Amino acid sequence: MSGAPRVAAAPRLYDRTSELAAVAELAARAAEGKGAVLLLTGGPGTGRTALLDRAVRDSRVRAHRVAAPGGNRVPWSGIRALVSALAPTPSAARRALRAARGPGGVPGALAALCPGEPLLLCLDDHHLWDAHSRTALDAAWRANTGPWAWVVSFAAYHRPPDVPGARLLSLGRLSRDGARNLLDDVCRVPLTASFRTRLLDEAAGHPGVLTATAARVSAEPGGADGPSGPVTDDASLAEVYRGLLDSLPAECGRVLALVAVAGEPRPEPGRPDPAAGGPGALRPVGADAVLAVARAVRASPEALDRLVADGLLRGTREALRFDDPFLRRAVLGTVPPSRRRELHALFDPPAAARSGGRSGPAGGDEAAKGRGAAPARVPHPAGSGAGTSTAPSRSRGASPGSGPAGVPGLPAETGPARDAGHRPDRFRAPGGAGEPTGEARAPEDARGLPGVVRGRAELARGLAGLGDGPVGDAHQVLLLAASLLREGAPEEASEARFLAMEAAWAAGDPEACATALGGGGFGGERPGSFAGADTVERDFRDGMRAALAVRLEEARAPLARVVARDGTSDEPRRLLRAGAAALVLGDAPAAVRVLARALATMRATAGTALLPRVLEHLAYAELRAGQHERAAAHAREGLRTAESTGQRNAAAHQHAVLALAASVRGDAQAVVEHAGRALGTARAHGLVQATTLAEWSIARAELASGLAAQAAARLAPLVGRGPRGGHFALRMLVVPCFVEAACAAGREAEAGTAAEEFAVWAGLGLDPQAPGQLARCRALLAEGGDSADWYREAVRHHEESGNDFERARTLLAYGKWLRRRRRLVEARGPLSDAMVTFERAAAGVWADQARAELRATGGAVGRRAVPGAVGELTPQQQRIARLVAAGATNHEIADRLSLSPRTVDHHLRNVFARLGVRSRVELSGLLSRTTGDGRRSDR
Structure with a gap:
C-alpha cells in the first residue's frame, strides 16, 4: 500500500464510526500532551489504509500517514520514512535518522524534529516494516514519552505489536x-x-x-x-488478496494451493472439470494427505504448521479448512487450470487417469515398488504427456561434472548424454514434443522397469531440459531422477541433485537450490541425507546451503576446503565445483585460475559437450574480476560450442556475457544484438540469471550514452526482491550501477534505499569490490564537501581490491565532481588516471567520457587528442551534435540534457559555425565520417 502524509479529500467510510471516534479520542490525548497507541487490524480489503487517511484528514493536530516502505525491507527504512515525513529538509531527516539509531531512539528523533508539538502518527502495514524499525518503535511505545498518538495498522493473521495498555480494534465486515x-x-x-x-x-x-x-x-x-x-469471480478475489498472498513465504503459498485444490471435487466422466470452475461440493481435506503431497511441490511440514498457527487455516487434522472462504477462492484464482489438474493428479491418481490426466504420486519410486504401478511422471517442459524413457546405463568410471553459473552438476559427456552423441536434444522427438527417440525410446509399458533404469531415463530427460528447455521443468525432472536412483545408484542420485540445483540457480530460485542440496523433492529423503557423497561433496553441499541461507560464517570454511582440495585436480567436474565455490566466496582471481585449469583440461581431453559450461563459468568469473575482453573472447568460443551441441540455455548465457562486455566498450549495436538474443531464450526458458545480465548490459549502455532515466528505470526491478526482481546472486552486484543512474536521474531516495541494503551486504565480505563501490555510492549521495572524503576512501579501497575498471569509474566520477565545482586543477589528476586506465581496459566509451571531461578542465589529453574541428567542440557541444546526428529535435535534446530549448539552439549555432556546416543533414554526414573522438574514419 502506498500513501502520502496528507490526503486531498476525505475518503467515504461506512460502519466505521466507533473506530474513527477512537482515533479522535487518541488525537485529543496527544493535544493534552499524553501519548498513546491504538492498534488496528483487519483482513485484506477491509479498509485499514482508508481509515488512516480519514483519520489524518480529520485530525485537529498535525497528522501523517506513513506507509510501509516498499520492496526489500532494508534495515531502518521504516524509521527513515517516518522522519522524512516530519523533517523540513533531507539533511534534517538524515540527522533525525542518526538520532533514532542512537541512545535517544525514536523519541529523541521526534523531540528534535517537533519539540513539544502534538502529533498523530498513523503507521500503515506494520507487519511489512523492517525488523530494525519495528524494534525501535516497540521501545518508543513502551517508553510512552512525548505528546505523540500512534495508530498502527497491521494485517490479520499477523501477531500484533506487544504494547502494554494499547487498545486493539478489528475491522470487520459491513452491515x-x-x-x-x-x-x-x-x-x-x-x-x-x-x-x-x-x-x-x-x-x-x-x-x-x-x-x-x-x-x-x-x-x-x-x-x-x-x-x-x-x-x-476468483480473479477479482485474487486481486483483493494479492498483498497477503505475495507476503507469504513461497512454501506457505504452495501449501495453501494444495489445501484449496484438494477441497475441490475430483474430475469424473460426465461432470464439469473443477479446474475449469465447475460446481461441486467441497471435499474434506486431511493434514496427512496434504503433507504426503507437499514434498512434490517443495513444501515442508513447518509451512502447514505456520499457516494453522497464523489462523489462515483452521479445523482438525482430519478436516482442514480456510478461515476466510474468500481467501480460498483467491488462492484458486492464482493457480492456472493446468496446474490444478496436476495437483488433482497428485492427490488422486486414479481419478486423473480416468480423466486423461497424468499421474504423479508423491511416493515416487516407493509407490511403484511391489504393486506394478506405473512410474511417477512429471509435466514435460513442452506441456505434452511424454512418458518415462530408458537410457543406456553409465559406463564404469564415468564422473559427474558441473553446470553453469557456479553450480555443480553432471557433465554432458558422461552418462546418458554421452551415449546420445553429446547432444542433449537427441532425447527429444523431431517434432519437439519431448518423446525419446532412437535407442533411448521407452517401451509403451514401463511398469516392469526397475527404479534405476527409470531414474537414468529421467536423468537424461532432465539433462536435456537443462541444456535446452525451461529450467523449472528440468529441476522437477531431476528431483524425480534423484529419488528413483537413491537406492540403486546413490552416486548418480547425488549428481541428479546437483543438476537440480543448477537448474534452480539458473531460474533464480534459492529455495529450490536448497531443496535440491538437502535431498528434498519427490524422493522424500530427509534433509542432510546425501548418499554416496565424498567429503568434498559434503563440504560443497553444506557450504552452499549455508550461503543460500546467508549464514556466511558457516559457509566459508567448507567452501574454502572445496577450493583448496578440488582447485588442483585434473578432473573438470572437481575444478568446476572449486570455481563455483570460489565465486560464492567472492574470490574472483582464484575462480579465474581454477576455471582456466578446467578449460585446459577439457581441451587436452577433446571434450565437447561440457566445454560450453566450462567457458560459461570462466567468462563469468572474468567479468567479476574486471577482465572484460578476456570474458568476451571466452564467451564467443563458448557460444560457438553451445550452438554446435544444441545447448541454447548455455548460448543465452554467453550472449548475456557478450552484451555486458560490449556495454563496457560502448558498442551499443552489439549490446542490443547480444542482449536481445539472450532474452529471447532466457524469458522463454525461465533463465533469470541470463535475463538479469542482459538487462544490466542494456542499462549500462544507456547510462554510458547519457540516458540515465532509462537506465534507472530498467535497473530498478533488478535490485528488488521477489519474483519480479533480478537474480538473487546478482542483485547486489547491480546496485552500484543503479545508484549512479538513479542519482543522475533525480531518484535519490530510491538510490539511498538501495545503497543502505548494499552497505549491509558489503559488510558480509563476499565481494572485495563492494567496499570501494559502497564508498562511491556514498559520495554520489552525499552533500557538500562530504563527497570528496567518500571518493578518496573509494579510491583507497579500489587500490586494495585490484579491480582497475572499478577504480577508473570512481576516478571519473570524482573528476566530474571536482570539475563541476570549478576545481579544475584538482580534477585533472583523477580524470587523466581514469582515461589511461580505461584505454588499457579497452573500455572505449568510458575513456571517451574521461577524455572529454579532462579536455573541459584545460588538461592535456595525450596522443589521442583530436586536432580536427569536431574535437575542438566543448563536451556539451559534442553531446548536442551527436544527438542532432541521431535525429533528435531541439526539444528532445533539451529534455535529455536538462537544458532549455533556447540554450540548445544557442549551442547548435556555435557548432554549425565551428564545423562550417549549414544544416543538420551536413552535421550528420560529417559526424558519420568521424569516430567518437573526432578522427576520420577508415570506412
Whole structure:
C-alpha cells in the first residue's frame, strides 16, 4: 500500500464510526500532551489504509500517514520514512535518522524534529516494516514519552505489536446498509434489483470484494444485468488478496494451493472439470494427505504448521479448512487450470487417469515398488504427456561434472548424454514434443522397469531440459531422477541433485537450490541425507546451503576446503565445483585460475559437450574480476560450442556475457544484438540469471550514452526482491550501477534505499569490490564537501581490491565532481588516471567520457587528442551534435540534457559555425565520417 502524509479529500467510510471516534479520542490525548497507541487490524480489503487517511484528514493536530516502505525491507527504512515525513529538509531527516539509531531512539528523533508539538502518527502495514524499525518503535511505545498518538495498522493473521495498555480494534465486515451505501458509491452503472441483491449477498459485507466486483461489473458491457454465474469471480478475489498472498513465504503459498485444490471435487466422466470452475461440493481435506503431497511441490511440514498457527487455516487434522472462504477462492484464482489438474493428479491418481490426466504420486519410486504401478511422471517442459524413457546405463568410471553459473552438476559427456552423441536434444522427438527417440525410446509399458533404469531415463530427460528447455521443468525432472536412483545408484542420485540445483540457480530460485542440496523433492529423503557423497561433496553441499541461507560464517570454511582440495585436480567436474565455490566466496582471481585449469583440461581431453559450461563459468568469473575482453573472447568460443551441441540455455548465457562486455566498450549495436538474443531464450526458458545480465548490459549502455532515466528505470526491478526482481546472486552486484543512474536521474531516495541494503551486504565480505563501490555510492549521495572524503576512501579501497575498471569509474566520477565545482586543477589528476586506465581496459566509451571531461578542465589529453574541428567542440557541444546526428529535435535534446530549448539552439549555432556546416543533414554526414573522438574514419 502506498500513501502520502496528507490526503486531498476525505475518503467515504461506512460502519466505521466507533473506530474513527477512537482515533479522535487518541488525537485529543496527544493535544493534552499524553501519548498513546491504538492498534488496528483487519483482513485484506477491509479498509485499514482508508481509515488512516480519514483519520489524518480529520485530525485537529498535525497528522501523517506513513506507509510501509516498499520492496526489500532494508534495515531502518521504516524509521527513515517516518522522519522524512516530519523533517523540513533531507539533511534534517538524515540527522533525525542518526538520532533514532542512537541512545535517544525514536523519541529523541521526534523531540528534535517537533519539540513539544502534538502529533498523530498513523503507521500503515506494520507487519511489512523492517525488523530494525519495528524494534525501535516497540521501545518508543513502551517508553510512552512525548505528546505523540500512534495508530498502527497491521494485517490479520499477523501477531500484533506487544504494547502494554494499547487498545486493539478489528475491522470487520459491513452491515447490509453499509454495504448498500458503499455499492452506491463505487458502482458507476445502474444495477437491476435482482443483480444488486445477488452482489450484496455474495460479497457478504466485505468492502474490498464489493469494490473490486463493482469495478469489474462497471467496466463490462451489459454489467448492469451481471453474469449468469457467480458475481464475485476468483480473479477479482485474487486481486483483493494479492498483498497477503505475495507476503507469504513461497512454501506457505504452495501449501495453501494444495489445501484449496484438494477441497475441490475430483474430475469424473460426465461432470464439469473443477479446474475449469465447475460446481461441486467441497471435499474434506486431511493434514496427512496434504503433507504426503507437499514434498512434490517443495513444501515442508513447518509451512502447514505456520499457516494453522497464523489462523489462515483452521479445523482438525482430519478436516482442514480456510478461515476466510474468500481467501480460498483467491488462492484458486492464482493457480492456472493446468496446474490444478496436476495437483488433482497428485492427490488422486486414479481419478486423473480416468480423466486423461497424468499421474504423479508423491511416493515416487516407493509407490511403484511391489504393486506394478506405473512410474511417477512429471509435466514435460513442452506441456505434452511424454512418458518415462530408458537410457543406456553409465559406463564404469564415468564422473559427474558441473553446470553453469557456479553450480555443480553432471557433465554432458558422461552418462546418458554421452551415449546420445553429446547432444542433449537427441532425447527429444523431431517434432519437439519431448518423446525419446532412437535407442533411448521407452517401451509403451514401463511398469516392469526397475527404479534405476527409470531414474537414468529421467536423468537424461532432465539433462536435456537443462541444456535446452525451461529450467523449472528440468529441476522437477531431476528431483524425480534423484529419488528413483537413491537406492540403486546413490552416486548418480547425488549428481541428479546437483543438476537440480543448477537448474534452480539458473531460474533464480534459492529455495529450490536448497531443496535440491538437502535431498528434498519427490524422493522424500530427509534433509542432510546425501548418499554416496565424498567429503568434498559434503563440504560443497553444506557450504552452499549455508550461503543460500546467508549464514556466511558457516559457509566459508567448507567452501574454502572445496577450493583448496578440488582447485588442483585434473578432473573438470572437481575444478568446476572449486570455481563455483570460489565465486560464492567472492574470490574472483582464484575462480579465474581454477576455471582456466578446467578449460585446459577439457581441451587436452577433446571434450565437447561440457566445454560450453566450462567457458560459461570462466567468462563469468572474468567479468567479476574486471577482465572484460578476456570474458568476451571466452564467451564467443563458448557460444560457438553451445550452438554446435544444441545447448541454447548455455548460448543465452554467453550472449548475456557478450552484451555486458560490449556495454563496457560502448558498442551499443552489439549490446542490443547480444542482449536481445539472450532474452529471447532466457524469458522463454525461465533463465533469470541470463535475463538479469542482459538487462544490466542494456542499462549500462544507456547510462554510458547519457540516458540515465532509462537506465534507472530498467535497473530498478533488478535490485528488488521477489519474483519480479533480478537474480538473487546478482542483485547486489547491480546496485552500484543503479545508484549512479538513479542519482543522475533525480531518484535519490530510491538510490539511498538501495545503497543502505548494499552497505549491509558489503559488510558480509563476499565481494572485495563492494567496499570501494559502497564508498562511491556514498559520495554520489552525499552533500557538500562530504563527497570528496567518500571518493578518496573509494579510491583507497579500489587500490586494495585490484579491480582497475572499478577504480577508473570512481576516478571519473570524482573528476566530474571536482570539475563541476570549478576545481579544475584538482580534477585533472583523477580524470587523466581514469582515461589511461580505461584505454588499457579497452573500455572505449568510458575513456571517451574521461577524455572529454579532462579536455573541459584545460588538461592535456595525450596522443589521442583530436586536432580536427569536431574535437575542438566543448563536451556539451559534442553531446548536442551527436544527438542532432541521431535525429533528435531541439526539444528532445533539451529534455535529455536538462537544458532549455533556447540554450540548445544557442549551442547548435556555435557548432554549425565551428564545423562550417549549414544544416543538420551536413552535421550528420560529417559526424558519420568521424569516430567518437573526432578522427576520420577508415570506412
